[in-house]
Amino acid sequence: MAVFIKSDNEIVIGDKSMLSKQELMDKLCVSRSTLQRWQRMGLPFADFANNLNGYCLETVIQWLKSQGQSDPLIAAEIRGRKRKIKKD
Numbered sequence: 001m002a003v004f005i006k007s008d009n010e011i012v013i014g015d016k017s018m019l020s021k022q023e024l025m026d027k028l029c030v031s032r033s034t035l036q037r038w039q040r041m042g043l044p045f046a047d048f049a050n051n052l053n054g055y056c057l058e059t060v061i062q063w064l065k066s067q068g069q070s071d072p073l074i075a076a077e078i079r080g081r082k083r084k085i086k087k088d
Helices: 021-028 032-041 057-066 072-087
Strands: 003-005 011-013 016-018 046-048 052-054
Touching: 021 032, 021 057, 021 072, 057 072
Parallel strands: none
Antiparallel strands: 003 011, 011 016, 046 052
16 A cells, blocks of 8 residues: 655545644544544544544545444534633
């Protein structure tokens, strides 16, 4: 399986674009500990050298739905709005 890193630091495996841990945390508005807990529960991810992980957003969303979340992106939007309100 070929791993490519594009000039904009985007990780690509085969034809699937991968997100870094921080990008996935930002996209889903979750903490590092939540992401680590999900990994222990079976969240699919690619494990690269130097303790780097890659995540396919579509695969993560499918996994979260299989765990009972209705729509992870809508939930992330709601969490993001709540965080913004708390900061204001």
